[in-house]
Amino acid sequence: MRDAMQTDFAIMGGDRRQFYLAEKLQAKGFSLCTKSVPGLQDVGDLRTAEFLLLPVPATDENGLIRGTELSPAEVKEMIFPHARVFGGGIEHLKEVFPYSEDVLLWEELTMDNASITAEGALQYILTELPSTIEGEAFLIIGSGRIGMHLARRLSALGGKVTISTRQIGQRKMIEAMGFEAEETGTFPRGLEQYACICNTVPSPVLSKEQLSHTRHHCLILELASAPGGFFTEDCETLGRKFILARGLPGKTAPKTAAEVLLKHILAHIGASKEDAYG
Secondary structure (H helix, E strand, O other), X not given: OOOOOOEEEEXXXXXXXXXXXXXXXXXXXXXXXXXXXXXXXXXXXXXXXXXXXXXXXXEOOOOOXXXXXXXXXXXXXXXXXXXXXXXXXXXXXXXXXXXXXXXHHOHHHHHHHHXXXXXXXXXXXXXXXXXXXXXXXXXXXXXXXXXHHHHHHHHHOOOEEEEEEOOXXXXXXXXXXXXXXXXOOOOOOOOOOOOEEEEOXXXXXXXXXXXXXXXOOXXXXXXXXXXXXXXXHHHHXXXXXXXXXXXXXXXXXXXXXXXXXXXXXXXXXXHHOOOOOO
């Protein structure tokens, strides 16, 4: 049993998604403590919380909890030893947080986030493309959920969409859906036709030589997690407009992203919440 001073959730770091998580949890009557959440003051003691909500993704390029100056090991010392920890990309932190769950491994959340990410990508394209979407050609590298959601949106606005993948079976499926199919890596159809190239594959997909064959004003949009599909310095050297657009749910639709994330977190803790500590 925990004492009467316990709180339900601790929220730490991140982007505006964390702010809306706090807002939604409070509206549902949960007690909170917060630390380094954008737009909120630090409140309460992390050690009193049953559940710790880290950002999505949880850590930055330096291995610190995103939006804070704290390492995962330092956070561990600040929380209840048996607190359940939720965050994005924390599967490798099991030794630090033994009672943790990586929300990016949840299939249902991934499906919901794909749609939000695609809409966010469309916002960037509408803002940064120097022409209309209608009549222009677009290459989407990767035939996963994000790529397919984005393809449908671009096509609905009159864009001519090609989707690339390394798998022959996937290319046949892409063609059956009414899109052009391309082979990732070799791109036999050529790259000079595209007004915008969007990558969803978290590994290098275009060499500097291949990038040099794109239009001078081609918009390059990186949607994949690190290391991504492009080398930033190659895009800069060639004068291509490169946009690093990772973590779009928290950037372009943080309120919706928070609602979706909270729905899945509450579903996971649901019946087991009251006896989370045995």
